[in-house]
Amino acid sequence: MIPRIHVIGLTLRFPSLGVTVRCAVAIAVIMVWSSLSLAQSPEFSQGNDAPDMFNPAGPNAESIQEIFWVVIGICAVILGLVGTTLIWFIAKYRERPGDNSEPPQIYGSRAIELAWTLAPLLTVTLLAVLVIATVIKLRADPPSTAAHRVRVVGHQWWWELNYPDHGFTTANELVIPVSEPDLAKPIYLQLESADVCHSFWVPRLAGKTDCIPGRTNSMWIQAGEPATYFGRCAEYCGTQHAKMLIRVDCVSQADFDKWVENQKADAVSDDSVAAGRDRFMEMACMNCHAIRGTRAAGEFGPDLTHLMSRKTICSGLALNDRENLTRWISKPDDLKKGCRMPDMRLTEPDVKLIVDYLLSLK
Amino acid sequence: MTSSDIPEGSQALDSHTVVGQTLASSAATRPPLVTQLHDWVTTVDHKRVGLLYLMMSLMFMVFGGIEALIIRVQLWTANNTLVEAETFNQLFTMHGTTMIFFVVMPMIAGFANFLVPLMIGARDVAFPRLNALGFWLSLMGGCTLYLSYFTGKGLLGGGSAPDVGWFAYAPLTSPAYSVGSSTDYWIVGTAISGIGTIAFAVNTIATIVTMRAPGMLISKVPLFVWMMLITSFMILLAFPPLTAAQVMLLMDRHMGAHFFDTQAGGSALLWQHLFWFFGHPEVYILALPAFGIISEIVPVFSRKVIFGYASVAMSSAAIGVIGSSVWAHHMFTVGMSDSLDAFFSATSFLIAVPTGIKVLNWTATLYGGQLRLRTPMLFALGFLGMFLMGGLTGIMLAAVPVDWQISDSYFLVGHFHYVLFGGSLFALMGGVYYWFPKATGRMLDDRLGKLNFWLQFIGFNLLFGPMHISGILGMPRRVYTYQPGQGWEIWNQISTVGGFIMGLAFLTLFWNLAKSLRSGKPAGDDPWDAWTLEWMTSSPPAAYNFEEIPTVRSRRPLWDLKHPEDPDWKHE
Ligand SMILES: [Cu+2]
Numbered sequence: 001m002i003p004r005i006h007v008i009g010l011t012l013r014f015p016s017l018g019v020t021v022r023c024a025v026a027i028a029v030i031m032v033w034s035s036l037s038l039a040q041s042p043e044f045s046q047g048n049d050a051p052d053m054f055n056p057a058g059p060n061a062e063s064i065q066e067i068f069w070v071v072i073g074i075c076a077v078i079l080g081l082v083g084t085t086l087i088w089f090i091a092k093y094r095e096r097p098g099d100n101s102e103p104p105q106i107y108g109s110r111a112i113e114l115a116w117t118l119a120p121l122l123t124v125t126l127l128a129v130l131v132i133a134t135v136i137k138l139r140a141d142p143p144s145t146a147a148h149r150v151r152v153v154g155h156q157w158w159w160e161l162n163y164p165d166h167g168f169t170t171a172n173e174l175v176i177p178v179s180e181p182d183l184a185k186p187i188y189l190q191l192e193s194a195d196v197c198h199s200f201w202v203p204r205l206a207g208k209t210d211c212i213p214g215r216t217n218s219m220w221i222q223a224g225e226p227a228t229y230f231g232r233c234a235e236y237c238g239t240q241h242a243k244m245l246i247r248v249d250c251v252s253q254a255d256f257d258k259w260v261e262n263q264k265a266d267a268v269s270d271d272s273v274a275a276g277r278d279r280f281m282e283m284a285c286m287n288c289h290a291i292r293g294t295r296a297a298g299e300f301g302p303d304l305t306h307l308m309s310r311k312t313i314c315s316g317l318a319l320n321d322r323e324n325l326t327r328w329i330s331k332p333d334d335l336k337k338g339c340r341m342p343d344m345r346l347t348e349p350d351v352k353l354i355v356d357y358l359l360s361l362k
Numbered sequence: 363m364t365s366s367d368i369p370e371g372s373q374a375l376d377s378h379t380v381v382g383q384t385l386a387s388s389a390a391t392r393p394p395l396v397t398q399l400h401d402w403v404t405t406v407d408h409k410r411v412g413l414l415y416l417m418m419s420l421m422f423m424v425f426g427g428i429e430a431l432i433i434r435v436q437l438w439t440a441n442n443t444l445v446e447a448e449t450f451n452q453l454f455t456m457h458g459t460t461m462i463f464f465v466v467m468p469m470i471a472g473f474a475n476f477l478v479p480l481m482i483g484a485r486d487v488a489f490p491r492l493n494a495l496g497f498w499l500s501l502m503g504g505c506t507l508y509l510s511y512f513t514g515k516g517l518l519g520g521g522s523a524p525d526v527g528w529f530a531y532a533p534l535t536s537p538a539y540s541v542g543s544s545t546d547y548w549i550v551g552t553a554i555s556g557i558g559t560i561a562f563a564v565n566t567i568a569t570i571v572t573m574r575a576p577g578m579l580i581s582k583v584p585l586f587v588w589m590m591l592i593t594s595f596m597i598l599l600a601f602p603p604l605t606a607a608q609v610m611l612l613m614d615r616h617m618g619a620h621f622f623d624t625q626a627g628g629s630a631l632l633w634q635h636l637f638w639f640f641g642h643p644e645v646y647i648l649a650l651p652a653f654g655i656i657s658e659i660v661p662v663f664s665r666k667v668i669f670g671y672a673s674v675a676m677s678s679a680a681i682g683v684i685g686s687s688v689w690a691h692h693m694f695t696v697g698m699s700d701s702l703d704a705f706f707s708a709t710s711f712l713i714a715v716p717t718g719i720k721v722l723n724w725t726a727t728l729y730g731g732q733l734r735l736r737t738p739m740l741f742a743l744g745f746l747g748m749f750l751m752g753g754l755t756g757i758m759l760a761a762v763p764v765d766w767q768i769s770d771s772y773f774l775v776g777h778f779h780y781v782l783f784g785g786s787l788f789a790l791m792g793g794v795y796y797w798f799p800k801a802t803g804r805m806l807d808d809r810l811g812k813l814n815f816w817l818q819f820i821g822f823n824l825l826f827g828p829m830h831i832s833g834i835l836g837m838p839r840r841v842y843t844y845q846p847g848q849g850w851e852i853w854n855q856i857s858t859v860g861g862f863i864m865g866l867a868f869l870t871l872f873w874n875l876a877k878s879l880r881s882g883k884p885a886g887d888d889p890w891d892a893w894t895l896e897w898m899t900s901s902p903p904a905a906y907n908f909e910e911i912p913t914v915r916s917r918r919p920l921w922d923l924k925h926p927e928d929p930d931w932k933h934e
Pocket of ligand 1 (some may be wrong): 157177199233237241
């Protein structure tokens with residue numbers, strides 16, 4: 001008593017219950033194994049917010065979504081028409097058992113072929129016009145004079161963010177003011193790279209634009225709602241490409257101004273952590289990192305002047321707290337294997353002193 | 363009208379020069395193993411070279427498939443640590459390079475080698491020795507690439523397999539960012555096989571142009587041959603720039619040149635242009651032969667002549683021309699000027715027209731037919747559906763602003779697998795089921811074949827369908843892991859399950875091949891009641907293909923023979 005099912009061209013005989021059960025158990029075991037036994041590293045989650053391009057938060061991404069729907073609509077109609085015809089023909093013209101005669105031969109039809117050449121030609125011409133118009137619109141300069149400028153430089157595997165109008169540099173967390181309904185506040189991004197090709201992509205705000213060494217690209221973003229928007233590097237850039245995240249923090253104008261004031265200032269000089277500061281300056285740290293107001297002026301790694309104003313470290317990979325800083329400085333490979341910050345084999349007390357100092361960099 | 367009217371061509375003069383006799387005859391009559399091996403290695407018979415290409419392709423398909431499955435298991439959950447970042451990057455680089463250069467390319471070359479002379483009624487190809495050289499270069503290229511697994515840290519450490527992605531963007535490949543020799547393996551392996559591919563194309567063009575049977579005008583060759591002609595011209599256009607770019611890269615890496623070295627005034631974009639000038643025609647190089655196979659299978663199994671032979675051929679020629687001027691649609695995010703974006707967007711839309719025409723021609727061929735849903739036909743119909751999907755997502759990617767969002771996301775990964783796997787590979791597998799009887803004299807098992815098809819069809823859609831969704835949810839390609847909480851897990855898990863179902867499908871294929879080779883039903887000369895010349899000779903064909911070179915009057919010479927009352931040439 002074996003159940004059978006007829007699908008197009010195939011009679012499926014279900015195997016006996018025993019075999020089915022055994023197969024199901026095997027598959028289940030494989031899945032449970034792969035989800036459990038593969039230990040998960042305790043990295044920080046991006047929060048419950050998918051960088052969903054169909055949930056746009058600014059005019060740039062909105063325009064793209066609109067044209068996306070148009071294109072999807074047209075494609076769906078084509079898929080519906082051709083797909084239905086295909087399935088209908090397959091169902092209708094199956095061979096009749098016992099009938100070995102050859103069906104009438106149809107060699108073609110000028111009229112039909114002309115029609116199905118012209119119809120798609122017309123469709124894609126319309127599409128092309130629509131697309132090119134949108135390109136020109138989105139590429140045009142931001143629609144407001146209140147634009148802020150930010151220079152975004154991709155590094156293996158973090159983002160340098162330079163605010164030329166205010167003269168400071170930060171990393172990985174792009175803070176922007178929120179646009180009001182009657183006053184747009186677009187951010188004009190100038191995209192560069194310090195090493196290999198990267199791509200700046202925050203789906204809820206805009207499409208991606210590449211950061212290419214030896215070139216300066218530009219794009220603009222604008223957000224209408226104070227929130228954190230997640231994005232990432234979208235061009236494969238080497239080992240830790242997967243962990244080159246970016247966050248765009250959109251805040252009220254008042255908060256933004258406060259933030260800018262704080263960033264503009266030199267690093268706080270707190271003598272209670274002088275020992276840590278000395279350690280930092282004696283080590284190689286200062287060759288790679290800048291802390292304004294001190295001797296440290298390295299440019300290879302992120303600017304640490306106001307490290308503690310950032311919520312995360314290592315391009316959005318881990319929360320910026322004592323525990324993660326300690327982990328990072330004692331063994332960078334632990335968080336981001338293959339990263340460009342070397343393991344300096346610091347002693348535990350040294351690490352503690354340095355972390356104390358870093359925690360003071362509000 | 364059966365094989366009785368056709369001269370008994372299978373009585374070969376020299377038994378071990380016949381392809382199938384070494385494959386399928388009983389052990390007693392087989393020459394010693396060493397002799398057989400020697401025959402295969404030194405062969406210049408186009409049919410054997412073709413089969414060598416196909417065997418190479420199946421071997422690398424196993425490697426590429428295993429790499430893909432490890433990738434899928436790694437992406438099962440967020441923050442998974444089955445493999446490390448570096449290993450993962452090597453896996454997707456090797457997977458992509460393998461599937462493009464060492465699976466689909468050789469499979470196409472294999473079909474072309476085996477079929478083109480038979481279809482045009484020739485005894486061999488124009489340059490048999492160049493042809494054999496082409497195969498051995500391709501194989502050596504693949505072996506060079508795979509040697510990299512055994513160097514450096516050894517197999518378990520991923521060796522020093524390349525990790526720069528299959529399009530190896532500069533300056534990630536420069537000595538500063540790619541230390542060691544992994545990138546050199548990628549360059550040398552693909553360059554060697556590329557030279558082999560160029561040899562193959564030269565030979566194919568010469569064969570088609572000069573060796574057609576009497577009466578077979580270029581307007582009467584089977585559509586598969588048409589497609590191979592266009593493909594070969596595209597290869598000649600596309601591969602030399604890639605080889606040149608690879609030589610430039612080698613000079614950068616070892617002789618201090620600065621073509622792509624941005625620190626010294628070189629250009630990263632130059633590599634992208636050179637690579638995609640090869641890379642996009644390559645997509646059509648992989649797709650056109652599949653169109654050719656479909657244009658053979660669909661008519662035979664619908665029992666109808668192809669609807670609009672001329673428009674299928676001409677639209678493919680149009681694809682050859684337009685397809686060579688769309689390459690920068692891979693580069694909409696690099697910040698080209700508006701006018702370049704507009705140009706490449708327009709050409710990319712335009713190419714949808716000749717592609718669409720063909721899908722409609724095939725669909726119209728079904729109309730009024732008597733569809734025999736054997737395995738080759740199932741794969742052909744699967745191709746139609748999957749390729750339609752891939753074509754439509756391609757239109758979405760050609761819309762520049764949309765591309766800014768979904769380019770380099772998993773949506774793109776889904777799209778090109780629908781084109782290259784759902785398109786090319788489905789058609790090629792249909793071709794395996796269709797021509798296996800000709801090559802070996804035995805039928806592939808139809809029940810296993812159908813199981814193979816359904817597993818593959820279901821697995822394929824589970825694997826690549828959800829990728830469109832994870833892409834829209836913002837998941838980029840080429841990430842060895844991702845953070846939880848973005849709604850990506852479930853789509854990745856469906857993909858992984860689909861991946862393993864596809865693994866089963868391929869096991870079924872291999873099982874079917876092995877089983878049918880030993881004990882498949884004898885095929886006879888013309889098991890499908892088909893119409894092109896290859897079905898006129900014995901299965902497997904003798905070394906000289908045809909005892910007597912046939913004279914041709916129409917596009918379906920065997921139809922004319924079988925239906926003298928209503929021959930094709932009256933309608934053409
Ligand atoms: Cu990057």
